[in-house]
Amino acid sequence: TATEEIKKGLAGVVVDYTAVSKVNPETNSLLYRGYPVQDLAANKSFEEVALLLWNGELPTPSELTEFSAFERANRALDPRVKAAIDLLPTDCHPMDVGRTAVSVIGANHPQAENSSPEAELLKAKELFAAFPAVVAYDQRRRRGQEPVAPREDLDYSANFLWMTFGEEAAPEVVDAFRVSMVLYAEHSFNASTFTARVITSTLSDLHSAVTGAIGALKGPLHGGANEAVMHTFNEIGIDKEESREDAAKRAKSWMEDALAAKKKVMGFGHRVYKHGDSRVPTMKAALDRMIEHYGRHEMLGLYDGLEAAMDEAKAIKPNLDYPAGPTYHLMGFDTEMFTPIFIAARITGWTSHIFEQRAANALIRPLSAYNGVEQRSL
Numbered sequence: 332t333a334t335e336e337i338k339k340g341l342a343g344v345v346v347d348y349t350a351v352s353k354v355n356p357e358t359n360s361l362l363y364r365g366y367p368v369q370d371l372a373a374n375k376s377f378e379e380v381a382l383l384l385w386n387g388e389l390p391t392p393s394e395l396t397e398f399s400a401f402e403r404a405n406r407a408l409d410p411r412v413k414a415a416i417d418l419l420p421t422d423c424h425p426m427d428v429g430r431t432a433v434s435v436i437g438a439n440h441p442q443a444e445n446s447s448p449e450a451e452l453l454k455a456k457e458l459f460a461a462f463p464a465v466v467a468y469d470q471r472r473r474r475g476q477e478p479v480a481p482r483e484d485l486d487y488s489a490n491f492l493w494m495t496f497g498e499e500a501a502p503e504v505v506d507a508f509r510v511s512m513v514l515y516a517e518h519s520f521n522a523s524t525f526t527a528r529v530i531t532s533t534l535s536d537l538h539s540a541v542t543g544a545i546g547a548l549k550g551p552l553h554g555g556a557n558e559a560v561m562h563t564f565n566e567i568g569i570d571k572e573e574s575r576e577d578a579a580k581r582a583k584s585w586m587e588d589a590l591a592a593k594k595k596v597m598g599f600g601h602r603v604y605k606h607g608d609s610r611v612p613t614m615k616a617a618l619d620r621m622i623e624h625y626g627r628h629e630m631l632g633l634y635d636g637l638e639a640a641m642d643e644a645k646a647i648k649p650n651l652d653y654p655a656g657p658t659y660h661l662m663g664f665d666t667e668m669f670t671p672i673f674i675a676a677r678i679t680g681w682t683s684h685i686f687e688q689r690a691a692n693a694l695i696r697p698l699s700a701y702n703g704v705e706q707r708s709l
């Protein structure tokens with residue numbers, strides 16, 4: 332019967348080809364356009380990785396110079412976007428702000444309905460450049476602060492932190508932020524990317540596809556997990572004075588209780604990786620550098636305690652959101668801002684998939700097996 336063929340959650344179903352990235356859970360590897368993600372995170376700027384994802388090749392020096400200049404010239408918060416954000420309550424979820432901002436940017440775009448490859452690439456680059464100011468402004472307004480203008484002398488990551496906090500971040504902090512952006516950039520047919528591809532498959536526009544993707548990313552089973560990890564840390568309680576060992580003990584017993592209560596603990600597990608997320612070692616190393624930089628070893632205790640207890644009880648490994656959450660916390664972001672940072676990174680992957688979907692499109696329209704009441708008379 333048709334019902335026997337149903338794969339709930341499309342688990343294990345191969346939906347289409349992609350040349351953007353390759354996830355191999357067996358070898359625990361993730362390649363962007365053929366390059367291992369950990370090598371890109373070690374050696375390349377986020378701007379270079381964005382160009383790699385869009386174009387299929389790393390940029391030449393002159394291509395990079397040209398794009399850097401473009402990115403720096405397109406960072407300012409559009410007054411129309413600011414006006415729209417100002418209509419939203421400061422206690423709404425920041426993902427709602429990000430979703431609204433992309434929608435407003437799309438509605439005001441002079442080429443909104445032009446889906447030629449050139450127009451789409453330009454829109455993707457503009458969105459890449461413009462989105463950090465949305466996150467930065469939203470973080471600031473929640474703290475009753477005025478927006479901070481971008482600085483053209485800073486690269487993408489340094490400027491993101493500058494616009495958010497109004498002070499120059501230390502080079503180690505900028506670097507950890509860059510690493511997180513590279514790791515969050517792309518991950519094949521995850522829920523939000525698939526959403527973007529479904530929307531594109533109807534021949535809708537790029538900003539609609541990204542807006543929909545943001546809706547999918549918001550949920551805690553997907554991008555919202557980085558925020559949820561921090562809620563767990565906060566629930567356990569962060570005490571800056573506590574030793575690493577004591578923090579680990581408390582975290583361990585919290586996890587044991589959570590698992591006994593059959594709770595799903597966010598930041599652990601993955602639909603594709605069953606032996607560990609390929610991105611975690613690189614992000615964990617960045618978190619370690621931040622823990623060292625800020626002198627916050629109790630955070631490492633909480634991290635290790637939860638991980639060890641989960642491993643012992645269920646052998647479930649952390650995913651990228653697990654080290655990313657506490658990293659953003661140490662940098663000074665409010666917990667609710669973590670997933671909007673993920674948007675800024677994933678704009679690169681989403682738009683690369685939008686281009687790919689458009690270039691070889693077929694309307695995505697699956698079937699369902701009806702299990703409601705049989706036909707009846709009025």
Ligand code: CMC
Nearest residue numbers: 551552553554556594595596597598599600601602650652
């Ligand atoms: N905590 C406790 N148990 C878990 C967890 C978890 N985080 N993840 C999986 N399990 C258990 C689950 O309860 C089930 O056990 P049983 O067979 O006894 O019922 C088994 O492991 C299989 O889990 P599943 O939910 O059927 O597997 P899935 O492939 O549908 O789940 C997942 C993948 C990511 C939805 C799930 O692991 C989860 O809910 N994790 C927490 C949310 C999270 O961290 N999401 C971020 C995903 S990665 C980055 C991103 O996309 O942003």
